[in-house]
Amino acid sequence: MSAEQRAHIEALLRAGLSNLEIHRRTGAARTTVARHRRRLGLPGYHTTPDSPNCRHGHPFPLNLGSSENGHLICLECRRRRQREQAARAYVPAQPDVAAIERTVAGDPPARLTPRERHAAIHRLDRWGLSAAVIAERVRCSKRTVHRARAAA
Numbered sequence: 668m669s670a671e672q673r674a675h676i677e678a679l680l681r682a683g684l685s686n687l688e689i690h691r692r693t694g695a696a697r698t699t700v701a702r703h704r705r706r707l708g709l710p711g712y713h714t715t716p717d718s719p720n721c722r723h724g725h726p727f728p729l730n731l732g733s734s735e736n737g738h739l740i741c742l743e744c745r746r747r748r749q750r751e752q753a754a755r756a757y758v759p760a761q762p763d764v765a766a767i768e769r770t771v772a773g774d775p776p777a778r779l780t781p782r783e784r785h786a787a788i789h790r791l792d793r794w795g796l797s798a799a800v801i802a803e804r805v806r807c808s809k810r811t812v813h814r815a816r817a818a819a
């Protein structure tokens with residue numbers, strides 16, 4: 668380990684970060700970080716409400732909150748976790764092809780998503796129909812037709 672790596676780890680330790688977070692930022696093993704912590708005489712890392720930040724470096728008390736169970740948690744960590752979970756769970760909604768076909772044929776279903784409506788308008792638009800005719804077929808306003816054209 669080079670001198671500047673050692674200095675970097677020391678600086679992060681003195682900034683109040685956990686062994687885990689320093690390991691993530693520098694790539695040094697957690698046992699190595701723990702050895703430097705002992706050498707510097709710093710106490711082991713435990714997150715308390717009085718800590719300057721959470722173990723991932725988010726400042727307290729700005730990010731200090733409590734869970735539904737009453738446990739103290741870092742709100743920024745929870746936000747990131749929720750964002751990651753939402754990104755993993757996201758499935759883009761696919762437009763219903765049958766609904767678009769029916770709409771183009773002039774028999775739109777009772778419920779049509781904006782994406783399906785726009786797809787139907789674009790199809791009719793390619794046939795060169797006027798906005799008024801398209802609006803009647805899709806059962807939307809002329810304004811919606813103009814907006815769909817502008818969005819294309």
Ligand SMILES: [Zn+2]
Pocket residue numbers: 721722723724725730741742743744
């Ligand atoms: Zn955090």
